[in-house]
Amino acid sequence: xDPHPALPDAATRVRDSFARQRFMATLGATLAEVAPGxxxxxxxxxxxxxxxxxFLHAGAGAAVVDSACGYAALTLMPADAAVLTIEFKVNLxxxxxxxxxRAVGRVVRAGRTITVCAGELLALPDEExxxxxxxxxxxxxxxxxxxxxxxxD
Amino acid sequence: xDPHPALPDAATRVRDSFARQRFMATLGATLAEVAPGxxxxxxxxxxxxxxxxxFLHAGAGAAVVDSACGYAALTLMPADAAVLTIEFKVNLxxxxxxxxxRAVGRVVRAGRTITVCAGELLALPDEExxxxxxxxxxxxxxxxxxxxxxxxD
Amino acid sequence: xDPHPALPDAATRVRDSFARQRFMATLGATLAEVAPGxxxxxxxxxxxxxxxxxFLHAGAGAAVVDSACGYAALTLMPADAAVLTIEFKVNLxxxxxxxxxRAVGRVVRAGRTITVCAGELLALPDEExxxxxxxxxxxxxxxxxxxxxxxxD
Amino acid sequence: xDPHPALPDAATRVRDSFARQRFMATLGATLAEVAPGxxxxxxxxxxxxxxxxxFLHAGAGAAVVDSACGYAALTLMPADAAVLTIEFKVNLxxxxxxxxxRAVGRVVRAGRTITVCAGELLALPDEExxxxxxxxxxxxxxxxxxxxxxxxD
Numbered sequence: 001x002d003p004h005p006a007l008p009d010a011a012t013r014v015r016d017s018f019a020r021q022r023f024m025a026t027l028g029a030t031l032a033e034v035a036p037g038x039x040x041x042x043x044x045x046x047x048x049x050x051x052x053x054x055f056l057h058a059g060a061g062a063a064v065v066d067s068a069c070g071y072a073a074l075t076l077m078p079a080d081a082a083v084l085t086i087e088f089k090v091n092l093x094x095x096x097x098x099x100x101x102r103a104v105g106r107v108v109r110a111g112r113t114i115t116v117c118a119g120e121l122l123a124l125p126d127e128e129x130x131x132x133x134x135x136x137x138x139x140x141x142x143x144x145x146x147x148x149x150x151x152x153d
Numbered sequence: 154x155d156p157h158p159a160l161p162d163a164a165t166r167v168r169d170s171f172a173r174q175r176f177m178a179t180l181g182a183t184l185a186e187v188a189p190g191x192x193x194x195x196x197x198x199x200x201x202x203x204x205x206x207x208f209l210h211a212g213a214g215a216a217v218v219d220s221a222c223g224y225a226a227l228t229l230m231p232a233d234a235a236v237l238t239i240e241f242k243v244n245l246x247x248x249x250x251x252x253x254x255r256a257v258g259r260v261v262r263a264g265r266t267i268t269v270c271a272g273e274l275l276a277l278p279d280e281e282x283x284x285x286x287x288x289x290x291x292x293x294x295x296x297x298x299x300x301x302x303x304x305x306d
Numbered sequence: 307x308d309p310h311p312a313l314p315d316a317a318t319r320v321r322d323s324f325a326r327q328r329f330m331a332t333l334g335a336t337l338a339e340v341a342p343g344x345x346x347x348x349x350x351x352x353x354x355x356x357x358x359x360x361f362l363h364a365g366a367g368a369a370v371v372d373s374a375c376g377y378a379a380l381t382l383m384p385a386d387a388a389v390l391t392i393e394f395k396v397n398l399x400x401x402x403x404x405x406x407x408r409a410v411g412r413v414v415r416a417g418r419t420i421t422v423c424a425g426e427l428l429a430l431p432d433e434e435x436x437x438x439x440x441x442x443x444x445x446x447x448x449x450x451x452x453x454x455x456x457x458x459d
Numbered sequence: 460x461d462p463h464p465a466l467p468d469a470a471t472r473v474r475d476s477f478a479r480q481r482f483m484a485t486l487g488a489t490l491a492e493v494a495p496g497x498x499x500x501x502x503x504x505x506x507x508x509x510x511x512x513x514f515l516h517a518g519a520g521a522a523v524v525d526s527a528c529g530y531a532a533l534t535l536m537p538a539d540a541a542v543l544t545i546e547f548k549v550n551l552x553x554x555x556x557x558x559x560x561r562a563v564g565r566v567v568r569a570g571r572t573i574t575v576c577a578g579e580l581l582a583l584p585d586e587e588x589x590x591x592x593x594x595x596x597x598x599x600x601x602x603x604x605x606x607x608x609x610x611x612d
Contacts, residue, residue: 369518
């Protein structure tokens, strides 16, 4: 008998949680990829996300990379765990110029309590065959917590 | 004769630049305070800014603290300088629960090229006399660059 | 009856653990202050700690601030807990020039599992009445773990 | 005619600078590899480098990874430039257990003023064919400065 009959698999849990993140919808971000230890989120550029020079605001970029890292961590956790970002650090490598961005979060070390992720934000090229441009890189620390009823849902 | 007759003062430059940050308007953030080496930004909570449990998304909070740090740095720079965030690191201290948040950026060390700022995000209490609750703390590195014509404006 | 009759108090635990840190002796560092949520470590400058320009190596400075943060966290933990540094981030603010340095670690948020600390490294002035010069500032994340028998002792 | 006839090449500059880092000798660290954009430093474990449980102190490990990152940045800079670490952030991934460690610094983005590096600390296996164990990972920001006469040399 399945000891966790009602528990959804990791990809489903990521998709369900992402769908509840109202801020991702506000940014216009969508889930692009969910694999064990790796999650990608797409973010089309809009003027609503711009800083003072018209590029993607670092905070908008950091938000999607942080989410990608958190969900990458979630894919390797037990089904009753939720993720909490303890901290993250992000270096901005290039102006956030482009029509589409992709945030990729990848688990570097999965522990019982603490998971460490590496993330990056890429500006996707308009032309076929061109290389994505790294815009930001992140190191994030995620904690597993037992899922509790959401306090504001 | 004034060698910089047409250059606006620091507070005006901060306000002008903030007004051009479309992302701050998207978040609903407003400038609350501009003083030499210190800038505060207010952020009322809205469901549009929530993560999966209904609290303020860490990325939304980080975005306003990052902006507060960058503008705090700008207040101490020459009038023809613009600011570029090189990197920031943020620790989440408590769930982003509350009706109103305040991001405060403060210059710790102002250099010719590099400025280091400390930032924090506070959940402002509903009741008179109650203390703000620290939600996040940031350490940010800002670079002064000569202002160039904005590329997408 | 005392439920923990044999457990030493926080200051004693910090002093005992510090005395077992061989690397602190290698650096020439000594405990200067142990208070609830706050620990200071003194580090006299020696050529053996220098980088290529003769200043204190950033890594030597970071090591003592990291230890100060870890022990500051330990002062607020249960007597059977040990501390583990999960991560730290340090900004270098000024060259490590001086005859004596002091690292100060301070608890910003003490949680059951995760404690966040702020640390700084100060160059202490030679002259009476002069102000210490901030050389580095740190944000560190510390985890409480149940003490286990030391593996290499 | 060579416009910089007396300037040494990058590998020589790295080796000369490393040899002047007294702290690296104190730790027992040696240069293992110098390539464009990549530097490795070896660190044999000694009790003098231990923390309270007998493992490598995080600060000792961070010091060699910081140096590896700084020198990796130096390999891509003009011959009259020196490097200054602005900040670094390190996550500890596993206890520093092992007889030999290797720190690797790698340039992620080389700019005219700012270079961003990724670093890691590996515990090298005793047995043939075994895999190195990642002990720490770093993200570091390095600034190029024009070389000045060293103030304490």
